Amino acid sequence: MIRQYLFLVLVLLFCAIGCTLYNKNSEGLRYLGQARYNEAKTAFEAALKAEPNNADTYYNLATTYHQSGKISLQSGQSADAQLQYDQALRNYQLALTYNPNHTETHRGLAVLYMETQNADAAFKLLIDWYNTNVTSAEPKIELARLYQEYAQICQLQNRIDIAKECLDSAAKMLQSVLVTEPANYRALRALGYLKEQNGDLQGAVADYQRSFQSNPQQKDLENRITAILQGNF
Secondary structure: OHHHHHHHHHHHHHHHHHHHHHHHHHHHHHHHHOOOHHHHHHHHHHHHHHOOOOHHHHHHHHHHHHHHHHHHHHOOOHHHHHHHHHHHHHHHHHHHHHOOOOHHHHHHHHHHHHHOOOHHHHHHHHHHHHHOOOOOHHHHHHHHHHHHHHHHHHHHOOOHHHHHHHHHHHHHHHHHHHHHOOOOHHHHHHHHHHHHHOOOHHHHHHHHHHHHHHOOOOHHHHHHHHHHHOOOO
16 A cells, blocks of 8 residues: 555656646747746756756757847847857857757757857767767757858858859768668758759759658648749749
């Protein structure tokens, strides 16, 4: 009887923790979507009290600080923006501590580095991730995206040769994914975008269509395909 009682107490305790984590994370995401950053931070911090080693929650909190920092920067509050970015960095790093392969965190942290003029750190982050997961598609896709974004920066700076090298590297990364995962919708979509930016609309549409077939939930991609085919691009 005592064992049954203790078991029931433990079940109720774990359920309470799980419900708190889920509810507070959901609440935080709702606030984040409404740009109510202070409320979102409070909710995610409450979720972390329920489960202090949850990488998703650290990522959510990091994203909240990241977005809040952008708003402060746009408002000319550079000191506050730096404080927000510092907290974002800390929580992104904590997320990776608890889940070293958290894709969204790698993406968010790479973006943060790029926004704070630290391209070297962004590339190191993703290259290190790739080197420890050479058979995984996600590091390759995120690294390809970073190469592409850096190429755009180089183009604006008239560093055309470096931009071309970055675009070539991005394409190779994505093609290497498709060798082992020919239906990977993210790689297909990213490769299609590269082709579209390079003026190869026929190739872009072909990759977009394959991506959409792999994941029909991409309504925006379906619209993009229609726009290109109709010449409305």
